[in-house]
Amino acid sequence: MLEQAFEALKTYDYGMDRHVLDPIDQAAVSTRNDPAARKDLESRLLAVLQSNAQRDARDYVCRQLRTTGTATSVPALETLLADPDLSHMARYALERIPASQAGQALERQLPKLNGQLKVGVISSLGARGQGVGLLRPLLQNPDEAVARAAAIALGRIASADACKALDSAKPRPALAAVFADASMSCAEKLLASGQAKEAKAIYQRLLRSNPPKLIRAAAERGLTDQTPG
Amino acid sequence: MDEKKSFPSPLKTTRREFIKAAGLASTALALPTFIPASALGRDGAVAPSERIVVGGIGLGNQGGSDFGGFLGREDVQYVAVCDVRKKVRDRTKAQVDQHYKSKDCAAYNDFRDLLAREDIDAVHVATPDHWHALIVTEACRRGKDVFCQKPETLTLREGPLMVEYARRYDRVVSGGSQRVLEDYRGTVNMVWGGKLGRVLSINVQTNNLSHACNLPAEPVPEGFDWETWLGPAPWAPFNSKRCDGNFSTVENSWRSYSDYSGGEITDWGAHHFGGATFAVDVRELQPQEVLYHPPEGGQKAHLEFVYPNGIRITHCKPGKSNLEVDSNENETVPAKPVPGYKGKGGIIGDFLYCVRSREKPFRDLQLAVNTMSLCHLGTIAYRLQRSLKWDTAKLTFPGDAEANRFIDRARRQPWQL
Numbered sequence: 001m002l003e004q005a006f007e008a009l010k011t012y013d014y015g016m017d018r019h020v021l022d023p024i025d026q027a028a029v030s031t032r033n034d035p036a037a038r039k040d041l042e043s044r045l046l047a048v049l050q051s052n053a054q055r056d057a058r059d060y061v062c063r064q065l066r067t068t069g070t071a072t073s074v075p076a077l078e079t080l081l082a083d084p085d086l087s088h089m090a091r092y093a094l095e096r097i098p099a100s101q102a103g104q105a106l107e108r109q110l111p112k113l114n115g116q117l118k119v120g121v122i123s124s125l126g127a128r129g130q131g132v133g134l135l136r137p138l139l140q141n142p143d144e145a146v147a148r149a150a151a152i153a154l155g156r157i158a159s160a161d162a163c164k165a166l167d168s169a170k171p172r173p174a175l176a177a178v179f180a181d182a183s184m185s186c187a188e189k190l191l192a193s194g195q196a197k198e199a200k201a202i203y204q205r206l207l208r209s210n211p212p213k214l215i216r217a218a219a220e221r222g223l224t225d226q227t228p229g
Numbered sequence: 230m231d232e233k234k235s236f237p238s239p240l241k242t243t244r245r246e247f248i249k250a251a252g253l254a255s256t257a258l259a260l261p262t263f264i265p266a267s268a269l270g271r272d273g274a275v276a277p278s279e280r281i282v283v284g285g286i287g288l289g290n291q292g293g294s295d296f297g298g299f300l301g302r303e304d305v306q307y308v309a310v311c312d313v314r315k316k317v318r319d320r321t322k323a324q325v326d327q328h329y330k331s332k333d334c335a336a337y338n339d340f341r342d343l344l345a346r347e348d349i350d351a352v353h354v355a356t357p358d359h360w361h362a363l364i365v366t367e368a369c370r371r372g373k374d375v376f377c378q379k380p381e382t383l384t385l386r387e388g389p390l391m392v393e394y395a396r397r398y399d400r401v402v403s404g405g406s407q408r409v410l411e412d413y414r415g416t417v418n419m420v421w422g423g424k425l426g427r428v429l430s431i432n433v434q435t436n437n438l439s440h441a442c443n444l445p446a447e448p449v450p451e452g453f454d455w456e457t458w459l460g461p462a463p464w465a466p467f468n469s470k471r472c473d474g475n476f477s478t479v480e481n482s483w484r485s486y487s488d489y490s491g492g493e494i495t496d497w498g499a500h501h502f503g504g505a506t507f508a509v510d511v512r513e514l515q516p517q518e519v520l521y522h523p524p525e526g527g528q529k530a531h532l533e534f535v536y537p538n539g540i541r542i543t544h545c546k547p548g549k550s551n552l553e554v555d556s557n558e559n560e561t562v563p564a565k566p567v568p569g570y571k572g573k574g575g576i577i578g579d580f581l582y583c584v585r586s587r588e589k590p591f592r593d594l595q596l597a598v599n600t601m602s603l604c605h606l607g608t609i610a611y612r613l614q615r616s617l618k619w620d621t622a623k624l625t626f627p628g629d630a631e632a633n634r635f636i637d638r639a640r641r642q643p644w645q646l
Binding site: 094122 | 370371372393397398399440441442443444445446463464465466612613614630631633634635637638639640641642643645646
């Protein structure tokens with residue numbers, strides 16, 4: 001059954017019966033406690049990913065690797081980050097593979113990409129909570145979408161370095177609200193981790209910047225939340 | 230500063246003064262070219278300047294129903310519609326214009342254009358599930374209150390982020406299940422009235438999870454922005470059955486397909502788990518463990534959600550019906566008042582009341598997210614075919630790298646949460 005499924009996967013395309021791949025779905029579950037079988041499953045999936053199979057087949061492989069992929073899959077997935085058709089699905093796997101190599105692949109490719117593909121990798125780095133050193137200079141990127149994505153990602157990461165990066169950034173007017181939002185995300189995380197003084201500094205900086213009413217109110221609430229009693 | 234005192238009573242002030250105090254920018258509303266008595270607040274009508282200004286995003290099957298609910302309210306001024314299908318935009322704009330006898334309703338393809346309007350106070354959202362988190366967070370960031378249809382989330386990671394935005398910007402955000410309060414009253418009243426003694430467990434019945442979709446490509450219809458319909462979901466060719474908004478969770482509707490929805494466990498689970506958590510009063514909690522019971526004796530697998538206070542919610546337990554309660558009737562439990570909607574007109578009325586009063590609505594987003602946690606935890610347990618532990622503070626599966634992969638999924642560029 002599994003053999004037939006992998007044979008079908010080689011020519012899998014939109015419009016084919018999705019159930020022909022059910023044995024692979026089942027193998028993904030049944031091989032959980034069998035390292036050798038899981039390794040074999042992964043290598044067979046990678047063989048399809050690296051072949052000239054249709055987009056749909058490779059899309060399916062990326063979905064499987066999201067839940068079963070290891071460091072072994074990273075090199076093949078990394079090569080797809082620059083592919084306009086498959087970049088997202090490569091990230092679909094890389095964003096969720098716990099191995100550090102997955103995050104390193106995203107970091108390696110980030111400087112080589114532009115436009116929306118770059119935005120996608122930025123968002124995946126934010127989701128993984130890494131890459132602050134690479135994201136920081138992107139806050140001033142001439143591509144507004146890239147700068148925006150970097151701010152959002154840093155707000156998600158909200159580490160001490162991410163907070164500092166946002167603190168010292170000078171956003172263009174069109175992105176001021178997004179940067180402020182990311183800063184407030186940082187402040188909330190700092191407050192939750194007991195760093196009230198650092199959180200307060202962020203809110204006070206935002207208030208000094210003469211922000212719109214909505215952000216002013218949010219920053220004032222953030223300060224109020226820290227006030228005892 | 231006492232935050233409640235900073236808001237003047239909505240009963241003693243005009244809407245403009247109230248909303249200004251709430252920190253929202255407001256611009257002059259476009260008025261019809263003639264001014265009927267109702268527009269001036271005569272004959273018992275609410276003057277336009279006192280109405281809550283509303284826009285709708287996603288106006289298909291359920292969205293169309295919500296649209297009618299908001300448009301028909303005298304305390305609402307409906308000003309904008311948004312849908313990626315031109316025929317839906319045209320139809321709903323025409324209905325709004327007909328209602329107000331004007332041509333003032335704006336029609337948008339891109340929800341960001343609608344949310345950028347400073348005159349809009351609140352939006353109702355009924356897009357497919359994969360869009361909910363992005364739209365709700367952006368709406369909050371833009372200062373809008375939100376009525377979001379269920380299922381409010383597609384992944385476990387989305388809910389906490391949505392709540393973060395709602396609280397950061399002090400927005401009223403209501404989930405959309407009217408059934409939580411309205412459908413399960415009998416059970417709720419019995420339990421809250423102390424008539425069943427100490428509750429031990431309650432069961433929920435739903436059927437299938439969603440699944441992959443591999444339908445063939447079809448030409449994209451004229452006026453259908455397929456790229457935006459997909460949004461953060463993986464690219465796939467257009468097929469009318471892939472994006473059909475009918476209520477099936479089995480096949481030939483977006484509710485059936487895992488890129489857009491969780492299937493019946495989320496689509497009906499949002500209602501039934503919502504009702505169950507309300508009935509046994511664990512709405513404000515999430516379970517700390519999911520016990521997976523494999524198939525046995527011809528019966529399907531079923532689940533048991535374990536709450537910190539000992540109460541259990543089962544899913545598809547053999548021999549149990551939907552919302553069936555197990556309790557120790559020999560233990561006396563004091564009766565307590567059952568919370569309900571504020572305002573008039575069901576869950577929409579409750580939301581609109583809270584837009585004015587700035588209270589949390591009956592189906593506050595956090596409560597909806599807590600309900601959705603059951604749906605998503607259950608889905609992961611079924612897919613992995615095993616039990617799970619859930620850290621309700623960190624919102625992760627402790628020490629469980631395999632399960633943690635399922636907490637979220639990468640969004641298609643340029644969409645980012």
